[in-house]
Amino acid sequence: MTLRSKRGTELAPAFPEIRTGATHLPDATALDGKLVVWDATGRLTFERLQNRLQRRGAGAGPGG
Template identity: 55%
Template sequence: MRVPEPMLAVPVDVLPLAGVAYEGKWDGYRCLLARHPDGRVELRSRRGTALTVAFGDIAAAAERDLPDSGVLLDGELVVWHEGRLAFDRLQRRLNRTAATVAREIREAPAHFVAFDVLHLAGENLMPQPRKPQALADALVAAAETDDDGYRDDASVVVLLRRAA
């Protein structure tokens, strides 16, 4: 499975109101997450920078939660810390020592918020403009949650919206 360049936002003069879906802007890093059929997990930034080592917690969550038949997700890496999104905690993971990355993983686990499924089980889904929530449900295994319904460790969350 080849990991493509991510689709980026482009400016428009008029905002379309029908037949399109929008993603909210998270305070994180745009990322493509691939779980290859051979079991490898790969995380790449929108510019192609390898992020797998810096986000080993997400790689482990993808191994745990995503199907081993091969999947490619487009989304955003985020860190919640002290009740808010913490972009500075993401930045601490890049170009750092292994000890610093390990400390950040312990203190502020990352989450991958997926907003599109590009490939699944060898099928290229990029031409399909609409992907039902059932696809998201099929992707993420049932995960144990706390009483508040959230995981405190790293997780892969799939948010798919149908176009109107």
């Protein structure tokens, strides 16, 4: 599974739950979309998405 930014940066380590969910899709499935993050009030927050990308790897996981 490959998860890349529009500039080609690998994002899968920052979003392991997407990788896990993708295992249920048929082989050769291609998806195109955008990642968004909501805060506790229901507003979209680019800052939380950026924080998640900076934590990618070992500590990355839902909620951050």
